[in-house]
Each structure stands twice: as C-alpha cells, then as structure tokens.
Amino acid sequence: MSGRAVLRLAGRASLEHAWLSIDRFAFAPASAAPLAALRIGLAAVLLLQAAMVAPALLELYGRSGILQGPLNEVFARSDLLRIGWLIDRLAPLGVGEESVVLGAGALYALALAALLVGWRTRAAAALAWLTHFLLMMTADSTSYGADNYANIFLFYLLWMPSGAALSLDRRRARAPQGPPATTRLSLRVVQVHLCISYLASGLAKASGEAWWNGEAVWRSVMLPGYRQVDFSWMAQHPFIPMIAGWLVILVEAGYAVLIWPRRTRRLWVAATVALHAGIAAFMGLVVFGALMAVLTVAAFGVSADPRGPAKAPPGAA
The missing domain is CATH 1.20.1440 (de novo design (two linked rop proteins))
Incomplete structure (x- = not known):
C-alpha cells in the first residue's frame, strides 16, 4: 500500500472519529430532567421577581410613572415592541393605559405559572418570552443582566423539549413518552x-x-x-x-x-x-x-x- 493511500485512510479514520465524538457530544440519548429543572427554576425565579415588582407595576411601565412618556421613549433601545405601542393601538377601543399595563403583567404571570407546571409548555414559553420582552423593552432603563439572561433562556425554552419531564404535559400524555432526540x-x-x-x-x-x-x-x-x-x-x-x-x-x-x-x-x-x-x-x-x-x-x-x-x-x- 502506498504512502498516499495510508495517509488517506488515516485521514478518513480521523474524520470518522471526530464525527463520532461530535455525535456523542451533541446527540447522545439524554434525560430531559435538566431542561425541566431549567424550566421550573427559571419560572420560579421570574415569578418571585414579578411578585417583587407588582406593587410598582404602573410606576415602572406606565407613561405617568417614574419615567414620563417622552423620557421613556428617549431611553428605549427599540421601537419594535413596548407597552406604549399597545396603549396607542388599544386606546380607540376604549382600553385605558392602566388596563393595558395590568393586563400585560397578569398575562406574563400566568404564562410563567403555566411554564412552571409544564402546561402547554412551548406555548407558555412563547408567551412568557414575548411578554417579558415587552416589559423589558418598556422599562429598559431599569433592566440589567438578570433580565437579559432571563429573556435569552426563555427564548431557548421555545425550542427545547423542557416539557418532556416533570410537567403536566407529560402526565397528560401531551409530551413524548421518551426524551426527544x-x-x-x-x-x-x-x-x-x-x-x-x-x-x-x-x-x-x-x-x-x-x-x-x-x-x-x-x-x-x-x-x-x-x-x-x-x-x-x-x-x-x-x-x-x-x-x-x-x-x-x-x-x-x-x-x-x-x-x-x-x-x-x-x-x-x-x-x-x-x-x-x-x-x-x-x-x-x-x-x-x-x-x-x-x-x-x-x-x-x-x-x-x-x-x-x-x-x-x-x-x-
């Protein structure tokens, strides 16, 4: 066998070994328990934060709160999604600012509660992420590292099978019996x-x-x-x-x-x-x-x- 053929075989073996290592690292069978722990722990911490923030909800997110409407607009990082946008869109329907702020806060808390118990887990994660993003963008000047991390990992839960363990979805057979691939x-x-x-x-x-x-x-x-x-x-x-x-x-x-x-x-x-x-x-x-x-x-x-x-x-x- 020529030296070139030996090198070719060695290279192929190395590539196969590398692929098998990647396959074991990223795709080996795994329990969904860590993802369930992430879902439950994240939801519990954010519910605690929501309880701490609830008494000052209007002051933090209303246009007449700590930061008045124009100032809030100046400090905001994004024009994409804020409570002010909802207030403007719902005002012609007779929905006031206080109702919008309290409604957004209640919807966020309900989404976190559903995520905590694993009920309609992916939908709950999507709603929790969206409402969290809405609130974070509205009170951007008061957000810090915890809010950024929370929003990122809520977004991850949209795509992860965190409801495959320790969830109502699993108990009611909405989640797969075995951990997803x-x-x-x-x-x-x-x-x-x-x-x-x-x-x-x-x-x-x-x-x-x-x-x-x-x-x-x-x-x-x-x-x-x-x-x-x-x-x-x-x-x-x-x-x-x-x-x-x-x-x-x-x-x-x-x-x-x-x-x-x-x-x-x-x-x-x-x-x-x-x-x-x-x-x-x-x-x-x-x-x-x-x-x-x-x-x-x-x-x-x-x-x-x-x-x-x-x-x-x-x-x-």
Missing part, C-alpha cells in the same frame, strides 16, 4: 452558553487590577446602592477582599474548563452557587443571584443520564 443538543446549547459567559466575565475581570487588588470587591459591598451588611471592618484587613477577588476570577475563568470533568464538576457547581448566593446576600441582587444559580444547577448539577435502556456515553454531562 434534540434533548442532548438543547442541553449542550445551555451549557456552552454558560461557559462562554463565565469565561468572558472571568477574563474581563482578570484583565484589570480592581479584582486582583480587592478594590472591586470592596466597592461591591460598600456602595450604598448594594450595601446590605457593614463590611467597613475589611479596611483593616485588605487581604480579605483581595483573596475574594482572586476566588471570583478563579471560579469564573475556570468554569468553562473545570465544570465538565466529573471529578471537578460538583465542586465548580457548588462554588458557582456559593458565588451567586454571596451576591444575593451581600449585594441585595436576589433575582440575579438566584437566576444564575438555577442556570448552573440545571445545566450541570442535574444528571442527564437517560433512564431507559439507552445509556449515556462515559463522561457525558
């Missing part, structure tokens, strides 16, 4: 998204001095807008915020690598949850902390091993 791929999308997000955040923090010398941690817990506990005593022990900054960089920058191996996965899930619990407790960002913890636990903390005769390949998350 797209389950593993859907889980990988969530996992890769989180890895990219944490890696980018970790590298951004590592590129400056504030997280290495403790200044960023000090400011985070001492700014009046975030201060929940008196940490002024750390001024006498500057090494504490410094070490805390190093740990934050380690957890975030190491996430994309160390969350995958079975030996380090539980440790990194626990460290990430602890990080966001600290953010919730010491900075008052309860929704953000809870949301990010839910995403990591659903993506990497819930087993995706199928419960049927098909077994996941060794090392699959």
Whole structure:
C-alpha cells in the first residue's frame, strides 16, 4: 500500500472519529430532567421577581410613572415592541393605559405559572418570552443582566423539549413518552452558553487590577446602592477582599474548563452557587443571584443520564 493511500485512510479514520465524538457530544440519548429543572427554576425565579415588582407595576411601565412618556421613549433601545405601542393601538377601543399595563403583567404571570407546571409548555414559553420582552423593552432603563439572561433562556425554552419531564404535559400524555432526540443538543446549547459567559466575565475581570487588588470587591459591598451588611471592618484587613477577588476570577475563568470533568464538576457547581448566593446576600441582587444559580444547577448539577435502556456515553454531562 502506498504512502498516499495510508495517509488517506488515516485521514478518513480521523474524520470518522471526530464525527463520532461530535455525535456523542451533541446527540447522545439524554434525560430531559435538566431542561425541566431549567424550566421550573427559571419560572420560579421570574415569578418571585414579578411578585417583587407588582406593587410598582404602573410606576415602572406606565407613561405617568417614574419615567414620563417622552423620557421613556428617549431611553428605549427599540421601537419594535413596548407597552406604549399597545396603549396607542388599544386606546380607540376604549382600553385605558392602566388596563393595558395590568393586563400585560397578569398575562406574563400566568404564562410563567403555566411554564412552571409544564402546561402547554412551548406555548407558555412563547408567551412568557414575548411578554417579558415587552416589559423589558418598556422599562429598559431599569433592566440589567438578570433580565437579559432571563429573556435569552426563555427564548431557548421555545425550542427545547423542557416539557418532556416533570410537567403536566407529560402526565397528560401531551409530551413524548421518551426524551426527544434534540434533548442532548438543547442541553449542550445551555451549557456552552454558560461557559462562554463565565469565561468572558472571568477574563474581563482578570484583565484589570480592581479584582486582583480587592478594590472591586470592596466597592461591591460598600456602595450604598448594594450595601446590605457593614463590611467597613475589611479596611483593616485588605487581604480579605483581595483573596475574594482572586476566588471570583478563579471560579469564573475556570468554569468553562473545570465544570465538565466529573471529578471537578460538583465542586465548580457548588462554588458557582456559593458565588451567586454571596451576591444575593451581600449585594441585595436576589433575582440575579438566584437566576444564575438555577442556570448552573440545571445545566450541570442535574444528571442527564437517560433512564431507559439507552445509556449515556462515559463522561457525558
């Protein structure tokens, strides 16, 4: 056999091996439990946020609220979909601004409740995403990272078979009896998204001095807008915020690598949850902390091993 033929066979074998690896990674049989955990956890956190926001619904989303109509229009990022658009369209029908705002809020809460229990799961996800986007665009000046992450993952749930487990759809035989073929791929999308997000955040923090010398941690817990506990005593022990900054960089920058191996996965899930619990407790960002913890636990903390005769390949998350 000529050398060229040997190289051709070796190349073909390498391509086949690469394809099999991709196939195992993206399409191996998987349980829908992680996607169900994502659906339930995300809906629960957003219902908590909705309950917190409900008393100020008109102030946040009405034209006569915190930001008056013209100012709200100036600060808005998009002209595509806002409550003001609905108010203008429904006004000729005799529907007032208050009814539109309260109706949008109620529709959003009902969609989240349906998503939580897995009733008409894809339709509930679509309605939750649409109403969340409507509210987020209307009060854009008050939106932050938690709202952006929530909207992205609500959009993912439109396409993912999250109702295939732990849902009313499953109990009423509306969902397939076995996990759909797209389950593993859907889980990988969530996992890769989180890895990219944490890696980018970790590298951004590592590129400056504030997280290495403790200044960023000090400011985070001492700014009046975030201060929940008196940490002024750390001024006498500057090494504490410094070490805390190093740990934050380690957890975030190491996430994309160390969350995958079975030996380090539980440790990194626990460290990430602890990080966001600290953010919730010491900075008052309860929704953000809870949301990010839910995403990591659903993506990497819930087993995706199928419960049927098909077994996941060794090392699959």
